[in-house]
Amino acid sequence: MKGKGGGNISNYNYSILVSPFDCTGCSVCAESCPDDALKMTNIDTLPTLNLNDQFDYARKLEKQRKIENPLDKYTVKGSQFEQPLMEFSCACAGCGETPYVKLVTQLYGHRMVIANASGCTSVWMGTAYTSPFNKNIDGQGPTWGRSLFEDNAEYGYGMFMGGLRKRKDFIENINNILNNNLINDDFINEKLSL
Numbered sequence: 117m118k119g120k121g122g123g124n125i126s127n128y129n130y131s132i133l134v135s136p137f138d139c140t141g142c143s144v145c146a147e148s149c150p151d152d153a154l155k156m157t158n159i160d161t162l163p164t165l166n167l168n169d170q171f172d173y174a175r176k177l178e179k180q181r182k183i184e185n186p187l188d189k190y191t192v193k194g195s196q197f198e199q200p201l202m203e204f205s206c207a208c209a210g211c212g213e214t215p216y217v218k219l220v221t222q223l224y225g226h227r228m229v230i231a232n233a234s235g236c237t238s239v240w241m242g243t244a245y246t247s248p249f250n251k252n253i254d255g256q257g258p259t260w261g262r263s264l265f266e267d268n269a270e271y272g273y274g275m276f277m278g279g280l281r282k283r284k285d286f287i288e289n290i291n292n293i294l295n296n297n298l299i300n301d302d303f304i305n306e307k308l309s310l
Contacts, residue, residue, distance in 0.1 A: 125187055127186070128186060140209040141156075142209030142210035144209075185197045195219060195222050196222070198222040198223070199222070199225075201222075201228070201252065201257050202248050202250070203218075206240050207248075211240070213237060217241075225258075226252055226254075230260045231261055232260065232268055242260060247260070259275075
């Protein structure tokens with residue numbers, strides 16, 4: 117599709133691809149599409165071409181992508197040009213919560229920390245051996261944890277305070293090394309050559 121809208125988006129072409137093998141069959145997308153561009157069909161009736169090859173090709177292009185988002189990611193349209201870090205939720209078909217979580221991962225990306233309470237989301241977010249979250253091109257993704265008994269606010273605050281303490285300790289250690297000349301030129305040169 118040719119980009120439409122403000123900024124320099126009209127200089128780009130883009131495609132939106134979804135793996136047909138990840139469809140839950142809820143048909144919400146087809147029913148809500150204003151242009152009737154989507155329709156539900158039996159996957160066995162599709163042409164014999166390998167549908168996964170198309171999706172894998174798109175994922176390969178995504179890894180090679182060097183283009184920054186041409187729009188403000190904090191707008192409705194601009195957010196959709198950010199990589200979602202939530203896929204394959206395994207939630208109930210038509211779950212209204214999963215699009216919001218996907219959007220939040222597009223806004224906050226790999227820096228996102230999720231403190232979840234027990235309930236429906238803890239099932240589709242953290243079922244044993246599966247995760248709905250994926251990683252960006254650098255191998256980074258959201259952090260997720262779950263606590264029992266609806267104390268996720270306190271649990272999340274503890275994660276925040278722990279991360280803040282680690283950052284402060286890191287800064288103090290680096291400043292100590294720099295201020296007390298605890299690193300010599302030979303070490304710096306050796307590390308830079310690696």
